[in-house]
Amino acid sequence: MPSDRFEFVTPPDEPIIAFRRFFQAPPSLIFQMFTHPEHVRQWWGPRMLELTTCEIDLRMGGRYTFVLRAPDGQEFAMNGIYQEITAPHRLASTFTLDVAPDNEIAESFTFEEVNGGTLLHGIDRHRSIASRNQQAENGMMEVGLSDQYLRLAELLQSLPAR
Amino acid sequence: MRERSPQGAILGEAIRTLDSLNILHYHLVMGSLALTDTELDRTFGALADPTRRAILARLAKGDAGVLEVAKPFTMTQPAISKHLKVLESAGLISRRRDARQHLCRLEPERLKDISEWVGSYKHSLEASFERLDSYLDKLQRIGDT
Numbered sequence: 286m287p288s289d290r291f292e293f294v295t296p297p298d299e300p301i302i303a304f305r306r307f308f309q310a311p312p313s314l315i316f317q318m319f320t321h322p323e324h325v326r327q328w329w330g331p332r333m334l335e336l337t338t339c340e341i342d343l344r345m346g347g348r349y350t351f352v353l354r355a356p357d358g359q360e361f362a363m364n365g366i367y368q369e370i371t372a373p374h375r376l377a378s379t380f381t382l383d384v385a386p387d388n389e390i391a392e393s394f395t396f397e398e399v400n401g402g403t404l405l406h407g408i409d410r411h412r413s414i415a416s417r418n419q420q421a422e423n424g425m426m427e428v429g430l431s432d433q434y435l436r437l438a439e440l441l442q443s444l445p446a447r
Numbered sequence: 448m449r450e451r452s453p454q455g456a457i458l459g460e461a462i463r464t465l466d467s468l469n470i471l472h473y474h475l476v477m478g479s480l481a482l483t484d485t486e487l488d489r490t491f492g493a494l495a496d497p498t499r500r501a502i503l504a505r506l507a508k509g510d511a512g513v514l515e516v517a518k519p520f521t522m523t524q525p526a527i528s529k530h531l532k533v534l535e536s537a538g539l540i541s542r543r544r545d546a547r548q549h550l551c552r553l554e555p556e557r558l559k560d561i562s563e564w565v566g567s568y569k570h571s572l573e574a575s576f577e578r579l580d581s582y583l584d585k586l587q588r589i590g591d592t
Contacts, residue, residue, distance in 0.1 A: 331478030333563075355474040361467075384467035419468075424476045432479035439484050 287404050289438065291431035295421045300411040302421055306434045308403045310441045312396035315403045316373035318437060319394065325351075328436040331429060338362070343370060349378070365392070380409070388416045405434070482560050486538065490561055493537035498522070499530050506540060506553040513549050 293304035308315055318324045322339040330336050330353050337360065338352035350364045362383040368391075369377035377393035391410040396403050411417035420426070482490065493499055502516055517527040531551060534540045538557040542549045 331475055332483075333478035334474060353474075355478065359470065359474070361471045361474070382468070382471065384471055419472075423472060425472060429475040429479045435483065443484075 287399055287402075291426075291434050293421075293426050293430075295417065300414045300417040302407075302409045302411075302417060302426065304407045304409075304426070304430065306405050306438075307399065308405060308438055308441060310403060311401065312373040312398050312403045314441070315396050315405065316376065318440070319376055320370075320372075324440075328433065328440045330433060332432065332436055343367065345370060369393070388412065390416075390420075482564055487561075487564065489537040490539065490557060493533050493539055496530070496533075498527075499534055502527075502530060502534060502551075503539060503553060506551055510550050510552045512547075513551065516551055 287305075287307040289307045289309075291304065291306045293302055295302050310318075318328065320341060320343050322341050325341070326336050326339050329339070329351065334353045334355055336351060337354045338350060340351075341347075341349045343349075345367060347367045348364055349367070350362065352360050352362045354360045363381060364383070365378040365380045367376075367378045369375055373396055375393070375395050377391070380390040380392045382388070389412065393408050393410075395406040397406060398404075409417075409420065411420065494503075498520060501519070505511060505516060505519070513524065513528065513531065516531070517524050520527060531540065531542065535542055539554055541552050541554050543552070544550070
């Protein structure tokens, strides 16, 4: 059984973060969790922040817009354009924070079926090593992203038996 | 007031961008450190018992051995130990051995966590109180006319 721990690597010579995590749910369900706003709202982002806007235009060249609201009321918007949609195995898009419009990230997810579950492979490709390092530092991955996918796992666990 | 140089404006903009990004990163990390559902279940489960709340109140005054913790209660020491185990697995207390006995200590960090968890609803609470206020205002106006 692959690890349900969140693991990531940051190669020294390529501006990417590659991560993976196993989920006890088939790719078809995981793909829905990533692409339907009513599901995304339940797990995307840190648990103490609220995803107040979640708009998804799921087609090639379609845009998604997310807004996260922090407990102090501050809001952070982000958006991206879908570049590859191959349900239920692959999803790729750009990802841009409104506060850092120049640091566009190319994000791709592969949902690999393993033992009836899904091994999620994610790659965040930055424009520079510096921008990559900024995302990888200060607990953003170990705490932030790792917790987000723990939320997804908790949500999947709370679903009625299939 | 002196006009700002274009360089100054660019630098100001860069700093603002950096600040917002840092603030976002801060929220992304801190917002994730909060309690998981399992921890919430354990913590509120542990608090949902008068004996365990009394034990916490005792430990808030200072560390104490199991015998001392058990003293005010009529129940057996094994029963008290069971309660201590529940509090420990919820992260509300810790236990360590000294020469003679297990010393229990309150772990304020977990109480702080749940206080923050409750606090995270403050904004929605305030918003709904405002809605209630404006509704009451409306009622008042209807009553006045």
